[in-house]
Amino acid sequence: MRLRDRNLLGIETLTPEEIKLILDTAVPFKEIFTRSVKKVPTLRGKTVVNLFYEPSTRTRTSFELAEKRLSADVLNISVNTSSIVKGESLIDTAKTIEAMKADFVVIRHSMAGAPHLLARTITASIINAGDGMHEHPTQALLDLFTIRDKKGKIENQNVVIVGDILHSRVARSNIWALTKMGAKVTVVGPVTLIPSHIENLKVKVAYKLDEVLPHADVIYVLRVQRERQKQHLFPSLREYSELYGIDMDRLKKCKKDVIVMHPGPMNRGIEISSEVADSNFSVITEQVTNGIAIRMAVLYLLAGGAEKVEEGE
Amino acid sequence: MRILIKGGRVIDPANRIDAQKDIYIEEGIIKKVSTSIKVNKSNVKVIDARGKVVTPGLIDMHTHLREPGREDEETIASGTRAACKGGFTSICCMPNTQPVTDNQAQVELILSKSQKEGWVNVYPIGAITKGLQGEEMSPIGELKKAGVAGITDDGKTVENSLIMRRALEYSKMFKLPVISHCEDKNLSAEGLINEGYISTILGMRGIPRQAEEVIVSRDIQLAEMTGGHLHIAHVSTEGSVGMIRRAKRMDIKVTAETAPHYFTLTDEAVKTYNTNTKMNPPLRTRKDVQAIKQGLQDGTIDCIASDHAPHLEDEKNQEYELAPFGIIGLETMLPLIITELVDKKVLTLREAIKKLTVNPAHILGLNKGTLSPGANADITIIDTKTRRKIETFESQSNNSPFIGCTLRGFAVCTIVGGRICMAEGELVAG
Numbered sequence: 231m232r233l234r235d236r237n238l239l240g241i242e243t244l245t246p247e248e249i250k251l252i253l254d255t256a257v258p259f260k261e262i263f264t265r266s267v268k269k270v271p272t273l274r275g276k277t278v279v280n281l282f283y284e285p286s287t288r289t290r291t292s293f294e295l296a297e298k299r300l301s302a303d304v305l306n307i308s309v310n311t312s313s314i315v316k317g318e319s320l321i322d323t324a325k326t327i328e329a330m331k332a333d334f335v336v337i338r339h340s341m342a343g344a345p346h347l348l349a350r351t352i353t354a355s356i357i358n359a360g361d362g363m364h365e366h367p368t369q370a371l372l373d374l375f376t377i378r379d380k381k382g383k384i385e386n387q388n389v390v391i392v393g394d395i396l397h398s399r400v401a402r403s404n405i406w407a408l409t410k411m412g413a414k415v416t417v418v419g420p421v422t423l424i425p426s427h428i429e430n431l432k433v434k435v436a437y438k439l440d441e442v443l444p445h446a447d448v449i450y451v452l453r454v455q456r457e458r459q460k461q462h463l464f465p466s467l468r469e470y471s472e473l474y475g476i477d478m479d480r481l482k483k484c485k486k487d488v489i490v491m492h493p494g495p496m497n498r499g500i501e502i503s504s505e506v507a508d509s510n511f512s513v514i515t516e517q518v519t520n521g522i523a524i525r526m527a528v529l530y531l532l533a534g535g536a537e538k539v540e541e542g543e
Numbered sequence: 544m545r546i547l548i549k550g551g552r553v554i555d556p557a558n559r560i561d562a563q564k565d566i567y568i569e570e571g572i573i574k575k576v577s578t579s580i581k582v583n584k585s586n587v588k589v590i591d592a593r594g595k596v597v598t599p600g601l602i603d604m605h606t607h608l609r610e611p612g613r614e615d616e617e618t619i620a621s622g623t624r625a626a627c628k629g630g631f632t633s634i635c636c637m638p639n640t641q642p643v644t645d646n647q648a649q650v651e652l653i654l655s656k657s658q659k660e661g662w663v664n665v666y667p668i669g670a671i672t673k674g675l676q677g678e679e680m681s682p683i684g685e686l687k688k689a690g691v692a693g694i695t696d697d698g699k700t701v702e703n704s705l706i707m708r709r710a711l712e713y714s715k716m717f718k719l720p721v722i723s724h725c726e727d728k729n730l731s732a733e734g735l736i737n738e739g740y741i742s743t744i745l746g747m748r749g750i751p752r753q754a755e756e757v758i759v760s761r762d763i764q765l766a767e768m769t770g771g772h773l774h775i776a777h778v779s780t781e782g783s784v785g786m787i788r789r790a791k792r793m794d795i796k797v798t799a800e801t802a803p804h805y806f807t808l809t810d811e812a813v814k815t816y817n818t819n820t821k822m823n824p825p826l827r828t829r830k831d832v833q834a835i836k837q838g839l840q841d842g843t844i845d846c847i848a849s850d851h852a853p854h855l856e857d858e859k860n861q862e863y864e865l866a867p868f869g870i871i872g873l874e875t876m877l878p879l880i881i882t883e884l885v886d887k888k889v890l891t892l893r894e895a896i897k898k899l900t901v902n903p904a905h906i907l908g909l910n911k912g913t914l915s916p917g918a919n920a921d922i923t924i925i926d927t928k929t930r931r932k933i934e935t936f937e938s939q940s941n942n943s944p945f946i947g948c949t950l951r952g953f954a955v956c957t958i959v960g961g962r963i964c965m966a967e968g969e970l971v972a973g
């Protein structure tokens with residue numbers, strides 16, 4: 231089986247079978263890490279451009295490691311956000327990349343739809359590494375992989391996503407992915423940070439965290455951005471933290487085997503307490519490890535996925 | 544020049560005519576409208592209009608011509624070519640040019656340029672406030688004297704309610720409509736598309752319908768208070784239609800227009816991130832489209848205007864967020880009306896023509912929009928049968944979401960002041 235599209239622009243358009251294929255493909259890639267030789271030749275001779283319009287060391291290094299472990303030639307282009315307005319347009323940058331004969335472009339951009347514009351402009355396969363508030367598909371895939379790994383299955387898991395749903399591409403991709411795979415999703419946060427019509431995505435909406443936590447199998451904590459306070463979305467970080475911060479007192483009321491996830495980077499003491507982040511409930515570091523395997527799987531499948539995953543030479 | 548238009552179905556809502564008739568034109572004036580006219584004169588150009596519809600020249604009361612200031616996007620010449628091609632004989636150009644049309648000299652400049660270079664009649668609309676700044680009233684009397692047909696700060700709402708009140712009062716003396724672009728900027732909050740399910744899944748900042756509706760509501764109250772003539776531009780929501788309907792029942796002096804995209808497209812069209820779906824107000828939802836159609840049907844919405852807003856391909860071929868608001872519309876308006884409203888039995892052809900002729904003429908106080916003998920010979924001949932794919936434009940810009948759509952009902956001949964400017968679908972240089 232293969233992926234239908236040559237790009238990965240979002241989870242919305244993937245079928246459950248495709249999601250399962252990516253997760254299954256990531257399993258042997260994760261095993262490869264445990265070997266002394268961590269490289270496979272799958273993408274030898276292929277060029278991957280990491281085009282980052284937003285600084286994100288975390289996502290970029292994860293992609294870079296995945297690309298290098300598949301033996302690809304890697305080129306990093308970081309564009310200062312301030313130069314979007316004045317500098318070279320995305321279209322012109324795309325044409326330059328096209329001239330370099332890149333096979334893949336991994337793009338991170340602060341504006342929704344930028345990967346789609348790129349996909350319309352050039353022939354390389356485009357991987358969306360986060361576009362504005364729209365989607366962050368590889369993040370959702372690595373989160374699903376982590377849940378499946380920890381819980382054995384995704385179906386019927388109660389996943390509570392806490393925080394700023396409105397501005398979160400991670401939340402959107404996770405909602406698509408989780409609901410497609412049969413999980414039960416509840417979003418909880420201040421009413422000002424819950425986007426309109428979100429219930430159309432087959433999620434439950436709640437405002438009181440403590441009422442939904444006891445049923446949770448997975449607590450997914452979103453990062454809260456300080457600037458939201460200035461946009462009249464909540465009065466203060468302190469109040470936010472009191473209402474929606476995940477701390478040990480709250481975890482005590484949860485199921486014993488609940489897991490806590492976070493896409494990083496964390497604001498310790500605001501949306502998540504340090505104690506929780508470093509506890510056994512937290513799977514945050516596993517998410518990081520799994521991210522590399524998932525990104526290898528995505529690149530491998532978009533490259534055609536024909537050859538079997540080979541052993542390192 | 545003498546012209547005899549023979550055998551067409553003449554629809555002239557102003558005179559309640561809908562019948563097969565001939566029209567005879569001499570020296571730019573309509574001389575006679577009657578069955579089987581015979582002319583015993585030489586040099587008569589005969590136009591065979593059998594199987595076609597002959598109407599008063601169409602009027603677009605909401606066009607952005609971009610000249611002066613952005614002649615790279617559109618000029619008076621190119622914009623009026625597009626109008627002529629689309630079947631329009633008169634258009635109103637909005638004042639948000641650079642500089643703004645807020646003084647007599649600028650109005651005179653536009654008028655003299657359109658006299659020289661224009662393909663159709665151009666009626667400038669003046670600014671309500673100086674520089675569209677919303678702070679000081681522009682010299683409305685002077686603008687009227689220079690020839691404006693209305694005033695507007697289009698692109699923005701006059702935020703200060705007191706200034707809007709004064710404008711509605713003061714303009715009464717000059718019988719000018721105050722055309723309101725209704726948008727509460729604080730509520731639209733730099734949004735990009737309609738706020739709803741689509742903005743949520745696309746991760747784009749939403750513009751709630753209330754951003755339009757709170758200003759429609761305010762302006763209706765100010766119109767009631769002042770007795771001034773309020774004209775609501777580009778109505779896009781169900782709520783606005785409802786408020787305008789109620790206001791009309793209360794005999795408040797309010798009129799309204801909508802644009803073709805608000806009865807043809809919904810925010811679903813944004814899903815591909817095609818920036819030619821980005822306009823202000825934004826595309827709304829199915830129930831809004833339904834309400835707009837209903838408003839057109841029951842007369843709540845008096846006319847259909849293009850809000851023709853040209854932008855360069857390079858400006859539109861960007862991230863959705865960076866692309867400017869607006870689409871061109873002059874060359875797709877008539878076929879969209881025929882395909883989406885007439886063919887689908889929302890309006891009869893006669894009702895539709897009314898909204899493009901006598902109604903806008905009445906709102907703007909123009910001596911246009913009729914085929915009465917003695918009137919200027921502004922005439923449009925429409926082929927309501929042939930289907931065609933939208934591909935290229937006379938406009939200098941091509942930012943249209945309708946490229947690739949097959950539509951029906953195109954103007955084939957445009958006569959402006961007795962001069963044939965377009966014949967058999969092709970522009971005729973004169």
Ligand SMILES: [Zn+2]
Pocket residue numbers: 697698699724776777823824
């Ligand atoms: Zn406007």
Ligand SMILES: [Zn+2]
Pocket residue numbers: 605607637697698850
């Ligand atoms: Zn406009």
